[in-house]
Amino acid sequence: MMHHKSSSTVSKNTCCLEKLWIKNCSSLKFFPTGELPSTLELLCIWGCANLESISEKMSPNGTALEYLDIRGYPNLKILPECLTSLKELHIEDCGGLECFPKRGLSTPNLMHLRIWRCVNLRSLPQQMKNLTSVHTLSIRGFPGVESFLEGVFPNMASFSDEESLLPPSLTYLFISELESLTTLALQNLVSLTELGIDCCLQAQFLELPATLGRLEITGCPIIKESCLKEKGGYWPNFSHIPCIQIDGSYIH
Structure with a gap:
């Protein structure tokens, strides 16, 4: 669980954050800062039923992220489009996810993709061949x-x-x-x-x-x-x- 005293304190403490796990925090609703750190390389979100959608919190310059694992996260509506360094993507039990970005995944370095039990998802990403x-x-x-x-x-x-x-x-x-x-x-x-x-x-x-x-x-x-x-x-x-x-x- 995350506790923060002020936004400035959190920003100072997380500006160099590389790995973040958030697991089974049903009471967590918001990320403490306006955006996730652009230095983040690994992000795991499991069992956070009330957490706001991550797609609105990913930094446009967040090109460092290489590993993204999302499970039991019903508020996930769509994936962010700023994942150019991503190598591994796991999505499981995300009932709110209905589609991928219209232009497909902007993940030229992606090597491993797993999508399980997203019951409202209608299709795989477009332009998979790319x-x-x-x-x-x-x-x-x-x-x-x-x-x-x-x-x-x-x-x-x-x-x-x-x-x-x-x-x-x-x-x-x-x-x-x-x-x-x-x-x-x-x-x-x-x-x-x-x-x-x-x-x-x-x-x-x-x-x-x-x-x-x-x-x-x-x-x-x-x-x-x-x-x-x-x-x-x-x-x-x-x-x-x-x-x-x-x-x-x-x-x-």
């Missing part, structure tokens, strides 16, 4: 999603990258709890080496890149039947993958 430093993408629990990639794939019946909308640098992709998903067409992700699919009950069609070295599937009964060694209809498409794990058991 985030050429992103190596890992993890997405989970989007019951209201209409599309993930710039208005494509209504109702998430399919997740395809035929138009090369995901970052070409992507090496790891994890997809979980997408209730309407039936198709995964990822053959154009030529850098992808690891793929995890979890609790996508309707998923049944997979098109995967030849570069894939590990495939892990959990709670996807239709895919499981298709992947059974020498029995499933899709086995010839998967047999080249060195490591395949289904519901905790290695089949290849």
Whole structure:
């Protein structure tokens, strides 16, 4: 919990702040100063149900921030656009987040992106293909999603990258709890080496890149039947993958 005596005192004490964790402070409503310090490199906000939106408090010159982890923060409406140094972004259980900035994420150095259980989020950021430093993408629990990639794939019946909308640098992709998903067409992700699919009950069609070295599937009964060694209809498409794990058991 933060206590402050005056704005001048707080400003003096935080002008060189590099790391800030705010966790489970349900009574915290406002940041003590007008803006977060521009020197901040790491910011974690967890379980702050009444805290004002961070997007209005990020300094326009706050280019130092490299790690942003936000969880259980319902007042988060939109992410700030001044995150040019950001390398890792985690967003979980932020029910107030409905969209990303219209121009996409201004995060050219972003390497890791995780978005979990933001139930009102309608799509992934636009211009994802321009985030050429992103190596890992993890997405989970989007019951209201209409599309993930710039208005494509209504109702998430399919997740395809035929138009090369995901970052070409992507090496790891994890997809979980997408209730309407039936198709995964990822053959154009030529850098992808690891793929995890979890609790996508309707998923049944997979098109995967030849570069894939590990495939892990959990709670996807239709895919499981298709992947059974020498029995499933899709086995010839998967047999080249060195490591395949289904519901905790290695089949290849």
